Amino acid sequence: MQKHLIRRALFTVGFVFLLLLLWHSADQLLKLLQHLHWGYFALSVLVGIFVNFIASLFFKQLLGKYTIHVSQFMICKLFFFGQITKYIPGKVWALWYQTTLLQTLGSTSALIFANFDLMGVLLINVSAITLSLLLLKYSISLAILVFIAGLFASWIVAAYCPIYIIFKKIISYFKKMQHKVCDCHPKLAFSKLALFYVLFALGNFTAQLLMLYAVFNFSTEEATQYIIYLGLGWIVGVLAIIAPGGIGIKEFFFVFFAHLSNQAISLEVLTSIAVVSRFWQILQELLGVSLVMGYEKVFKKEPKHETLGSGHDIK
DSSP states (O other): OHHHHHHHHHHHHHHHHHHHHHHHTHHHHHHHHTTOOHHHHHHHHHHHHHHHHHHHHHHHHHHHHTTOOOOHHHHHHHHHHHHHHTTSSSSSHHHHHHHHHBOSTTHHHHHHHHHHHHHHHHHHHHHHHHHHHHHHTTOHHHHHHHHHHHHHHHHHHHHSOHHHHHHHHHHTTOHHHHTTSOOOOOOOOHHHHHHHHHHHHHHHHHHHHHHHHHHHOOOHHHHHHHHHHHHHHHHHHHHOSSSGGGTTHHHHHHHHHHHHHOTTSOHHHHHHHHHHHHHHHHHHHHHHHHHHHHHHHHHOOSOSSBOOOOSOOOO
16 A cells, blocks of 8 residues: 555656646747648657667566566656656656565565666667767668677676666675676567667657657758767766756756757757657657557456566665
8 A cells, every 4th residue: 555655646746846846838839830841740759668668678678587477568667657656856756666566585686686677778768879870871781889898798788687686786795685686687589679679769860850850850861960969968868867857857968968069059949859859758758658548448358567587685
């Protein structure tokens, strides 16, 4: 009962933060929506939701690495609902929310390590595609090489246990916690990692391309340049510790990098892109949660808590 209340409270607080963000940018958004290509915008949102769904499938594979096996519905709930709670200031709330959904042996430590692995792979993926797009106009072969290098770096993080080994070494100094950490069993097939890596990169690029065309009518070349700056801003936002969901940090560095690269671009245009990009991301997350909630309400096939898994819980 206590975890159920915590879960509802975290989701509610995160949802309120989202509404405040949208309200704060309402005037600017309404102006931009007047000239919106609704078909392309809707398609960009659908592609974005698909990319998030692909990420949730990969998250399930990572949890399996730590001997926690859950249903596909539960993994969507863990992933999409966790996206809402990340907007609460601080970086621990999404993880805390996820732990209230699982009551299995080793689930807490497995969630910690799986989230670190997922963030590591996404960080490598976005960094690789951003750097590849930067290099594309100078050398196609070098851009491809960087993208492939990112694939193998992701393989090391996802298929093996580098993050787990580092944290296990730190935890070894605390004898009371050693026996509470789950095990890591690397078994992810390279083909699955490669498929996720390519689908996420292409899907993410395509979704942003469609969004920028739908709202600002940018050409492919123009949109690609802004996608590079958005990628750089996202990377810095992920590495930020204080800001919820990278809010403010991502937008600031997007404007900073874009203006630094081309000072002829007005700050008003850059600010508009930053606001729309954040609104677009929030819309995907809200629709993703709505789909999960709708499925649960209609089919009601999922028990309240998962009870499968092995290992020892760390609390």
